[in-house]
Amino acid sequence: MLLPLTDFEAKVDRSGGVNACHLWTASTNGYGYGRLGGAVAEPYGHRLAWVLAHGRPVPAGLQVDHLCHNADLTCPGGLLCTHRRCANGRHLEAVSPAVNARRAAERRRRRAGVFPLPLVWG
Ligand SMILES: [Zn+2]
Numbered sequence: 458m459l460l461p462l463t464d465f466e467a468k469v470d471r472s473g474g475v476n477a478c479h480l481w482t483a484s485t486n487g488y489g490y491g492r493l494g495g496a497v498a499e500p501y502g503h504r505l506a507w508v509l510a511h512g513r514p515v516p517a518g519l520q521v522d523h524l525c526h527n528a529d530l531t532c533p534g535g536l537l538c539t540h541r542r543c544a545n546g547r548h549l550e551a552v553s554p555a556v557n558a559r560r561a562a563e564r565r566r567r568r569a570g571v572f573p574l575p576l577v578w579g
């Protein structure tokens with residue numbers, strides 16, 4: 458096991474219900490991603506959440522994308538994004554870096570159509 462499940466659950470707020478974002482409440486790294494201390498195989502909260510939801514390691518080379526962020530065009534992205542702390546397995550998908558980048562670009566384009574002001578960077 459990567460980390461006792463109870464330790465992980467203690468750090469995640471699932472009070473919003475099954476479809477809400479379940480935000481990581483413990484420390485984050487400088488980019489707003491949930492961060493685990495110590496020597497764990499998956500040091501990021503959202504990656505560990507994917508592992509726990511799927512019962513297997515994140516396939517080599519894949520990134521864990523936040524579907525909730527992609528869908529929420531009101532999120533300005535970057536350091537203001539709270540989705541990065543989301544650890545709801547339903548909101549996470551393991552994708553290749555190319556797919557992740559394509560989705561991010563697509564989101565920026567869609568968001569620019571809705572919010573044509575700056576702060577469009579994630
Ligand atoms: Zn979410």
Ligand SMILES: [Zn+2]
Binds near residue numbers: 525529532538
């Ligand atoms: Zn976001």
